[in-house]
Amino acid sequence: METVRDGDLEIVMAGPTGYGNNVFVVIDRSSGEAAFIDAPGEPDVNVAAAVAAGVNPAKILLTHGHFDHTPAIEALKKVRRPALCRWREPGLKDGQLDAAVKHGDEVKVGNLSFRVVSVPGHTPGSTTYVCGKHAFVGDTLFPGGPGRSKDNAALQQEIASITRELFALPRRHHDLAGARRHHHDRGEQAGIRGLRRQRACHRPLR
Ligand SMILES: [Zn+2]
Secondary structure (H helix, E strand, O other): EEEEEEEEEEEEEEEEOOOOOOEEEEOOOOOOEEEEEOOOOOHHHHHHHHHHHHOOOOEEEEOOOOOOOOOHHHHHOOOOOEEOOOOOOOOOOOOOOOOOOOOOOOOEEEEEEEEEEOOOOOOOOOOOEEEEOEEEEEEEOOEEEEEEOOOHHOOOOOHHHHHHHHHOOOOOOOOEEEEEEOOOOOEOOHHHHHHHHHHOOOOOOO
């Protein structure tokens, strides 16, 4: 388990669990309120990260609905934590989404605001949550490039989302990917710096 502290924001990263997914708990230390980012792998791994940090997250901020980001959702929702996402993503079952968010919304976790950024491509409703200099990008970024997409059209949409939204973030931003199985470093940093360097390499696929 690793912890990053940035002012009142604390980010707890645990796992990997499930299919090599990161577990993120975000905490506002000024109020003690917290949220899960996604619901990957084993519920106990998610809960243990929160317990170790001394918090009881009140929300689940879903980056997208893929099966490896949602298997713990029922267990985590049982204690009345609403799950938020852009809309009913492919993979989300009936009743799993409690509130839809839209581009530009601010989701509150205590006194912290997480800005909702629409980044379609990896999935139609893929969402990045930005708090301060930290961006939770789900599978939109893998280290060194875009996350896997289902076909060339989706890949082009994903690259357009990355270019429009994630490249627009200040350079000091840290992007926190949902998966670590492709990571070359310690797992928490996705590839936006590499992407900036490689930008010229992304040509339209035919
Ligand atoms: Zn995914």
